[in-house]
Amino acid sequence: MSETSPQLKRQKTAHKVIGTHNGTFHCDEALAVFLLRQTSTYADSDLKRTRDPSVLDTCDIVVDVGAVYDETKRRFDHHQRGFTEVLGYGFNTKLSSAGLIYKHFGKEIIANRLQILVDDPKVELLWLKMYRVFIEAIDAIDNGISQYPNDIKPLYRSRTDLSSRVGYLNPAWNQSVDAQAVDARFLEASELTGTEFLNRLDYYANAWLPARELLIESINLSKANVDPTGCIILLNQFLPWKEHLFELESTGEVAATTAIYIVYPDETAGNWRVQAVPVSPESFESRKALPEEWRGLRDDELSHASGIEGGIFIHASGFIGGNKTKEGALKLAQISLEK
Structure with missing residues (x-):
């Protein structure tokens, strides 16, 4: 009986490789790399930062470089002429590499984090919520989409958003830093974006979603026991209700009567x-x-x-x-x- 050769063993255990560009990095590809590493396929993946097409062609998946968006080829760039991909579901912001990876892998990532099946209704609810409150701004900033469509001049500007903080991790213009050090800073940026993403997801899964479920239950109990018209809602414990109430009314998930x-x-x-x-x-x-x-x-x-x-x-x-x-x-x- 022949044993498996060392070469075959290495092939079976070889890590997947994620490719992205080298040099100055941005929030979108830093987060995209982190998100991919939350999937089953790319959990232990290696990373290559390069713009060399021959090297990128050896990668299992490529983000934010290469001028190709093709899910079947595992290519997820958004810089090419004619790219107009959006999440859908009422969202019209053009996707960055973060949004592209989130669109295709986000539900799996959320299901893995919550340890539930990907077709659980909670997954899509949280997937859309996390895009609205976290991913969309990263997409818009990276694609240069103004937050003020009518060019209204803000009274002040904030530079503490996640995209800005990632930008500050790049070497300054007058700093002499070798490529290895820049790669290390990219990994720091990826961890920064990912930690914030997971912290936000944990909040929405463990605090925001239970409040929504309790409000639905309270609305139904109130109609049965307090006010059949639905105008008065009794909550037997304090919970943040306002955002949920308006969303539930707008989607028709509760009866049309207005609280x-x-x-x-x-x-x-x-x-x-x-x-x-x-x-x-x-x-x-x-x-x-x-x-x-x-x-x-x-x-x-x-x-x-x-x-x-x-x-x-x-x-x-x-x-x-x-x-x-x-x-x-x-x-x-x-x-x-x-x-």
Whole structure:
């Protein structure tokens, strides 16, 4: 019985090789390399930084160089004339190499991180969320897409974004640094981008997504037990609800009835609050503010004016109020709805 030759053993265990360009690096390819290393195929991959086509042709996958985008050939560049690839799903920002790798491998990366199947509905939800809050800005910055389409001059500029911090890791114009040192700085940049990506993904998977699920559950329970119209939503624990509520209403994932008041326990005082839902996530205007005759009142004065014991306060604008009990806060919302 013949043994496997050392050469065949090396072929079986040989690492995949990721290729990207050498020299000055940017946030998109630094993140693209990190993301690829979160996949099963490229988890232990080596890296070659070069612009030599003959060397790139030996790589298993190439990002941000080569002037070719072809998934079947594992080529993911975005600099060539005529490149217009976007994520889709309502996103119209042209992809950088980070966006390209995320488009094709992002769901697998998220499933691997959460240790769930790639076809789990949570994966696509988080995939789209992470593109919106993390990847899209990197794509836009790398492609030179202005954040202000009408050339509005900002009052100030921020240079602490991830793309800027990666840029600062490059040698300064008057620094003499050899190629090996630049490659080491690229690996530092890749780790920086990847750590932030994974930290953000962990937050959305472990905090943002559970809040969304709890809100859906609370909406359904409130319609069954509190207000069948859906205008009053009772939360039995504090959670960040605003962003989720507007998204759920816009996508039709909850019934079309529009929420007016949210009742929830105060985070610190052990009391309860009723908050009027704003007309939009960023608006200070409420869909229906708490009654004008209660606004600015506190304690016994509020209890007397509203006829509800346990009054604490109603904000002068009527967007929020407080009561010592859940029943009192619910009553504030119910009476306000009728006025």
